[in-house]
Amino acid sequence: xxNSTPSSFxxxxxxxxxxxxxxxxxxxxxxxxxxxxxxxxxxxxxxxIESPMGSxxxxxxxxGLIRLNLPCSEDKFLNELxxxxxDEPEYRPSKLDTLxxxxxxxxxxxxxxxxxxxxxxxxxxxxKVWKAIYKIPYGKLTSYGLLAKAIxxxxxxxxxxxxxxxxxxxxxxPCHRVVWNNGGIGGFGGGLNRKRFLLNxxxxxxxIKSGCEKGINLREYF
Numbered sequence: 001x002x003n004s005t006p007s008s009f010x011x012x013x014x015x016x017x018x019x020x021x022x023x024x025x026x027x028x029x030x031x032x033x034x035x036x037x038x039x040x041x042x043x044x045x046x047x048x049i050e051s052p053m054g055s056x057x058x059x060x061x062x063x064g065l066i067r068l069n070l071p072c073s074e075d076k077f078l079n080e081l082x083x084x085x086x087d088e089p090e091y092r093p094s095k096l097d098t099l100x101x102x103x104x105x106x107x108x109x110x111x112x113x114x115x116x117x118x119x120x121x122x123x124x125x126x127x128k129v130w131k132a133i134y135k136i137p138y139g140k141l142t143s144y145g146l147l148a149k150a151i152x153x154x155x156x157x158x159x160x161x162x163x164x165x166x167x168x169x170x171x172x173x174p175c176h177r178v179v180w181n182n183g184g185i186g187g188f189g190g191g192l193n194r195k196r197f198l199l200n201x202x203x204x205x206x207x208i209k210s211g212c213e214k215g216i217n218l219r220e221y222f
Contacts, residue, residue: 042087045095048074052107053197056171058096059089064117065099068169070190084121084168106171109201111138114172122166129163136177139202141221143181157181165189171198183219 044066046059054071059081066084069077081089093100098116105112120127128151135150136142142150148160167175170190176198179186188195196212199205204221205212 042085044081044085044087044089045092046077046081046089047091047093047096049093049096049100049103051103053194056103058099059085060095060099060116061085061119063119065169065172066119066121068099068172070170070194080168103171107201109203111202118169118173121168122163125159126163126166129160130167130169130173133164133167133175133178134173136174138174139204139221141177141179141204141218143179143219143222144186145181146222147178174198177202179218183217185213185218 042061044059044061046057046067048055048057050056051071056068056071057074057077058068059066059077067077067081069080078089099114102112102114102116120130122130129147132147132150144157144161144164145154147164148154148157151160153160164175164178165187167173167189170176176188176190176195185192185195193208193210196205196210197208199213200208204218205216
């Protein structure tokens with residue numbers, strides 16, 4: 001299941017209680033009791049994971065995976081992650097071991113369900129689109145129009161396209177499986193060559209060569 005966004009504050013926290021994934025801090029020069037007013041600092045862990053595409057960056061919270069970027073610089077990844085979280089993330093590769101193992105199998109062409117959970121952070125509309133994308137089976141495709149129908153917003157293809165482009169968890173929420181309504185390969189925020197790479201891994205495209213989809217009607221994979 002996809003998890004909803006956790007609250008950053010817990011006003012009902014009692015004296016002496018401390019969540020294992022938070023740090024409590026009190027405001028200085030405050031006359032209130034030590035634990036009656038405190039801020040919960042969310043623990044976010046991130047790491048880079050080697051893949052045939054290069055270093056993939058990912059971040060995880062107590063709730064689940066927050067972000068997964070295709071190869072990019074660490075600075076770019078952290079800048080994009082900062083739009084989703086309020087606290088400084090900690091580099092901790094061991095926290096992403098489950099994802100690392102899953103990705104290793106994925107790039108070997110093995111189809112399996114990711115055993116971890118997600119911590120999706122976005123608007124209600126975006127989450128509906130991302131959940132619909134998540135349901136696209138391995139080796140299958142859909143279109144922006146079909147996604148719009150799936151979330152019961154048949155006239156919202158453009159808005160759906162925007163939400164697809166803002167997908168924070170690539171590969172696992174497989175936005176590379178979304179193509180144009182006419183069967184064309186469509187766009188991809190990570191670049192078309194990376195989209196071709198992923199579709200080749202899944203046996204949809206015969207190669208990763210630029211333009212390899214020409215002459216193929218991708219609608220047969222809908």
